[in-house]
Amino acid sequence: ALPIYAKFDQYRYTRNLVDEGNGKFNLMILCWGEGHGSSIHDHTDSHCFMKLLQGNLKETLFEWPDKKMKGEMSKKSERILKDNQCAYINDSIGLHRVENSSHTESAVSLHLYSPPFNTCQTFDQRTGHKSRVKMTFWSTYGNRTPFASTVATQENN
Numbered sequence: 577a578l579p580i581y582a583k584f585d586q587y588r589y590t591r592n593l594v595d596e597g598n599g600k601f602n603l604m605i606l607c608w609g610e611g612h613g614s615s616i617h618d619h620t621d622s623h624c625f626m627k628l629l630q631g632n633l634k635e636t637l638f639e640w641p642d643k644k645m646k647g648e649m650s651k652k653s654e655r656i657l658k659d660n661q662c663a664y665i666n667d668s669i670g671l672h673r674v675e676n677s678s679h680t681e682s683a684v685s686l687h688l689y690s691p692p693f694n695t696c697q698t699f700d701q702r703t704g705h706k707s708r709v710k711m712t713f714w715s716t717y718g719n720r721t722p723f724a725s726t727v728a729t730q731e732n733n
Contacts, residue, residue, distance in 0.1 A: 585714060594717070599692070602689045604689075622691055623666050624689050637654070693711065
């Protein structure tokens with residue numbers, strides 16, 4: 577069943593909804609082309625479980641920026657997640673960025689978010705400045721989401 581959900585885009589990683597869990601969770605397949613990565617982001621008070629299904633992904637953890645912070649955000653740790661490895665994050669652990677740093681291999685990961693959320697905050701690594709971003713699905717239940725609803729809208733805080 578995986579191939580119907582594992583949909584890649586040439587320009588960015590994709591979020592492909594598999595199941596909405598009766599409103600209790602979102603289960604999705606994320607597909608990462610060579611060099612694709614997320615911004616630094618939070619998880620909107622949700623629990624995030626991730627399992628690598630194919631390839632490797634680099635996860636970089638960051639501290640939350642504080643009001644007094646000047647300059648670059650503080651990196652807590654960095655690790656490479658490989659096939660079948662699992663990871664967990666929530667907002668009390670910190671913020672993270674996930675990226676496929678390979679130039680030759682794509683990656684696929686399975687994500688469970690509970691409770692589901694449709695916006696999150698992204699952070700500029702150089703300044704800690706945050707923006708609220710609407711989350712979108714590249715596909716839903718194996719079907720491409722209409723283009724208009726996949727364009728991320730951003731409001732600056």
